[in-house]
Amino acid sequence: MERSTRQRRAIREVFLETDRPLSPQEVLELARRKVPSLGLATVYRNLKNLQEEGFLVPVALPGEPPRYERAGQAHHHHFLCRVCGRVYELLGCDLTLAHLPPGFQAEAHEVTVYGRCPGCYSQAG
Amino acid sequence: MERSTRQRRAIREVFLETDRPLSPQEVLELARRKVPSLGLATVYRNLKNLQEEGFLVPVALPGEPPRYERAGQAHHHHFLCRVCGRVYELLGCDLTLAHLPPGFQAEAHEVTVYGRCPGCYSQAG
């Protein structure tokens, strides 16, 4: 039977309190504010559990290790800040797939926007 | 001084003869048709050289190791076949970034379309 531990609750809470996809490292750092002894292996174990129970889904971005976000959200895409590496959610999607060559069958798509987030707006680079 | 070797020529030719981004493994397989003794380390070394001299650029796709394509092409995006794993180029781009929240500054974007390529169209799955 699945138990409710401090660690598991802390990890779940982090996702309820954060509106952007998180990497395992980010989850570790945020959840350690609640449970300082938390280990990375426990983060990975619970990320897997939370996916299996349908609470989280993985978010793959080009050239990046996966992040995780809450499942069940409306169709949306992501913004990757080139300065701080954080990923944000972008609402809506105005992509139309008019240019598919003959014989190609589209099943899904991903849009990733790169740039600077508000917190990194004024930094050099 | 940089030498012209059979291996380097073979790798460069593969990209001139192929109109889609290639992974290091794909480059190895295609270039071995020209130089059967070719090793993977040489592929990696030459992919790096060809990037430095501006002939190739890396193509990052969500959850995938990088592919490489010829530099200098017009703005375009990519199609990843979920059956065979090959990546194709999609001409044009009708993405408009109307939904960026305040304070976010876009510098670039990537669109990846997933589906089936013509060769994998009729397979089950």
Added chain:
DNA sequence: ACCTACCTGAGAAGAAATTTTCATCCTCCT
């Protein structure tokens, strides 16, 4: 409160992609 099974933390191990090492090969200048 007890006890059992599940959970945790730390480090070792594993997996996958890429780079390095090194002995040998080969291009290209003379």
Added chain:
DNA sequence: AGGAGGATGAAAATTTCTTCTCAGGTAGGT
């Protein structure tokens, strides 16, 4: 043709991310 130094191939080493191992901790039914 000869020779010097860059290039190659195979295997080992690295890097990065993730999973496993295992001894000890703890939730939750009784």
